[in-house]
Amino acid sequence: MNEESEERDEVLATVQRFERMLADGEPMFFDLGDFESIIDHYTQSTQFDKALQACEAAVAQYPFSTELLIDRAQVLAMRGQYQEALVQIDEVAGRDPDNADVAVTRGIIATQQGDFPAAVGYFQQGAERAPDRDDIYFNLGLAYQQWQKFKSAARSYKQSLKLNPDNDAAVQELLYCLEVSGRLETNLEFFRRFTDEDPYSAIAWYNLGQAYYKAAQYGNAAQAFDYAILIDGKFYEAHAYLASCFVSMEEYQRAIDEFQLSYPEGEPTAEALCNIGECYEKLRQWDQSRRHYQKALDLDPEMDEAWFGIGVILDAQEHWFQALHYYRKAVGLYAESGEYWIALAGAEYQVGNVVSALEAYEKATEVQPEMPEGWINWSAILYEQGNYDGAIDLMKTASELLPEDADLLYRLCAYQLAAGRYRQAYDVLENALLLDFDKHRLLFEFFPELEQQRALTRLIEQYRK
Known part of the structure; x- marks a missing residue:
């Protein structure tokens, strides 16, 4: 068992001991660090009611701990109890006015209330008091990001990463801001600098790999993840990303090999098994694909991707009645996927359920109107019916x-x-020819007899470059 797993098990044991205390109604002693771990556990899993219970129990044992009072204020804010949170943090400010966490907590509350200018001001105040804390710059970045100021957010995330390159959340948010603002490729040097400064840092290579991956430079990304794995052979996230690079490059067997290394030996994750199933699906190895999708479902029956994957396999083999069950299960678990609804509609149509097919296509265009397949396939059925x-x-x-x-x-x-x-x-044809002349062949694929219409072909020839 690695150090991280041991630490996680210790926290869970402490949480279980705390819950036994609540159930039995008999007081137990916890040191300050134990309470911090319990509160963190509940907040990270968004169990805010339990987090507040832990805060109350902690403050009862350690009434003069500013750290616990700050935790209580932050938990109250997470529960939407902003006024109570502000009263609590004002009390802490009276005791310790220069505490950076007072400003940080006020910034968190302002962010949650949507007052982003105030939030930025508070976080900047906190950074002045504690300039070496990466979490403050991270929160500053979040405030800017929610304010739609992506360049300022990126600067804050960069500062956070300079202080703590291991902050993966900061990496993800930075990549998002750079992508949204169209500045990812021009900022790759920022990530390369970390590998230049410490070429033996696995996390630096991993972060660079993520940047290349987001920029669709899959070869460079694969090379970066390879370096991370050379430094740390059990860097499971790097194996998973390397596998994703191979998927993007359509090297599915290599992807399978890497996905199989993306978890501790003998402890496969549902996500990894589902990804392996999809790779076998791309290789048209149906039995292997279905076996891995089913293994994923054995671990996580709510994994919609695996239900959908089995449906795709059955669909490809023209087992449409069977595919319907899996597609329906997938849309039942995740109804916001246009892809799922389109696949379900196609299978419904194949078995003669025309009305159900039309309803599914309509649903597909509702949840993802930007997917042209839903509109085209829906219209094709109406056309075939003479409508x-x-x-x-x-x-x-x-x-x-x-x-x-x-x-x-x-x-x-x-x-x-x-x-x-x-x-x-x-009139429509003229617009289409201006938009993409080469696709005019679609017209003749749809209506081969149109090639014999001289007026139509003359119009098309006018737009040939």
């Missing part, structure tokens, strides 16, 4: 939502031609 007006209306709605998608315009043009609306069809 040209319905198909045209769907394509108009879709093309308004996704004006840069030429496929939708060519499809709309085809439906209008079928309905005899030639003038409207030619």
Whole structure:
């Protein structure tokens, strides 16, 4: 057992002892560090009621501990009890006005209340009092980020990482801010600098790998994760990321090998097993794929990706009735996936459940209207049923939502031609040709006989470059 696992087990044992005390109603002694661990455990798992119980018990034993009073204020804020939290932190400020955590807690409360200018001011005040604390700069970054000031947020996260390169949450938020602001590629040097300063730091290579991965530089990312693994062979997260690089490069067997190293021997995770199942699916090794998806479900029956994966396998083998069960389970667990609804709709259509298919496509376009497949497949059924007006209306709605998608315009043009609306069809075709000329072949794939229409082919030729 590694040191991290031992520490986690110790905390869980302490938490269990605390819960026994509450259940039995008999007082037990906990030192200050024990109470801090118990409170952290509950807050990290968002069990704020229990966290507050721990705070009350702790303050009863250590009434003069400013650390515990600050914890209590922060837990009250997490529960939305802002006024009580502010009263508590004002009490601490009266005792210890220069305590950096007083400013930090006020900043956390202001952030949760949506008062981002005040939050930034408080965190900056805290950073002045304790300039070597990475958590303060991290919280400052969160305030800027929620304020939509991504450049300022990135600067704060960078400062947090300079003080503590192991802060993975800061890495993730920094990468997000750089990605959103379109500045990721120009900031790769920031991550490279850590490996230059300490080439034997596994975490530095891991963070650089994540940056390359986000920038879609998968070869460079794989190399960085390789270095992290060379330094620390049991860096399981690095193995998982390296596997994801291989997936992105469509090297599925190499990805499988790495996913199998992404957990301690004999302790597979549901996520790793599901990822392995997906790789075997890409290799069309159906039995191996289904076996790993099922193993993932044995560990976590609520894993929607594994239910969906088995559905995909059955669908590929044209076992549509069986696939329906798995797709329905997947959408039942995660109804916000357009991909799941589209797959379910396709299977419903294959078994002749046309009404159910139409309902599923409608749901797909509700939850993810930016996915053109839902609109196109839904409209295709209406077209096949002779409902040209319905198909045209769907394509108009879709093309308004996704004006840069030429496929939708060519499809709309085809439906209008079928309905005899030639003038409207030619207007749409002109827009489609301007958007993406080469995709005009889609029109002829949909209606091969259109290649014989001279007026149409002349119009297309006018736009050939």
